Amino acid sequence: MPSVRSPSLNRPDPMSIQEIVTQALQDGYLTPAMEAEVGRICESAAELNIEEYQSLDRLMGALLNGEVVAMPHKQFINVMEEMVVTEVIAQVSKVRHSSDEHLDISDIAAYALNRLPPLYATSEEGANYQRKRAQEELTFLIREQVTEGVHRYLDRPTLEDRKPLDKPVKKSLLSQVSVLLETFAPD
Numbered sequence: 556m557p558s559v560r561s562p563s564l565n566r567p568d569p570m571s572i573q574e575i576v577t578q579a580l581q582d583g584y585l586t587p588a589m590e591a592e593v594g595r596i597c598e599s600a601a602e603l604n605i606e607e608y609q610s611l612d613r614l615m616g617a618l619l620n621g622e623v624v625a626m627p628h629k630q631f632i633n634v635m636e637e638m639v640v641t642e643v644i645a646q647v648s649k650v651r652h653s654s655d656e657h658l659d660i661s662d663i664a665a666y667a668l669n670r671l672p673p674l675y676a677t678s679e680e681g682a683n684y685q686r687k688r689a690q691e692e693l694t695f696l697i698r699e700q701v702t703e704g705v706h707r708y709l710d711r712p713t714l715e716d717r718k719p720l721d722k723p724v725k726k727s728l729l730s731q732v733s734v735l736l737e738t739f740a741p742d
Contacts, residue, residue, distance in 0.1 A: 572596055572603075576610040580617055585625045634674040634685035638693075639667045642701045650705060658708055666704035671697060
């Protein structure tokens with residue numbers, strides 16, 4: 556059985572382009588993590604060497620002839636994410652009306668999500684089932700964890716020099732909501 560490696564999960568150091576292409580050819584799949592790592596390498600390198608260009612050419616050929624299949628970025632959703640984001644927005648807007656505190660929606664949502672069960676679905680029917688289940692069984696728990704996240708954020712704001720996953724252009728509530736909605740509800 557071939558070994559399975561991931562650019563970020565099983566290795567302390569990032570894979571090179573050549574290693575990623577070799578792994579993709581071996582597995583027959585190019586994962587979103589592999590694709591992101593190739594993109595990161597290409598963006599950060601002043602210039603690629605000949606071996607890297609040859610590997611990229613080999614990968615492109617393998618993708619075009621079907622030898623390697625690029626995996627879609629998401630074939631599932633976590634309904635809990637949209638439930639939490641909705642609750643975070645409701646609570647943050649209440650805090651903003653009564654105070655001048657800046658609250659980061661992403662930080663609060665991540666705090667709550669780390670303490671709540673995931674509700675994954677791969678179809679609209681499954682997502683509707685999970686939403687109904689969450690509304691019936693988990694509304695109180697979601698509200699409680701988001702409230703705790705808001706209090707925790709107010710007690711311990713994040714560091715100014717941290718590097719967020721997506722570099723926000725603006726820090727307005729509207730822009731944060733827009734980014735989160737695009738992420739969690741692409742349709």
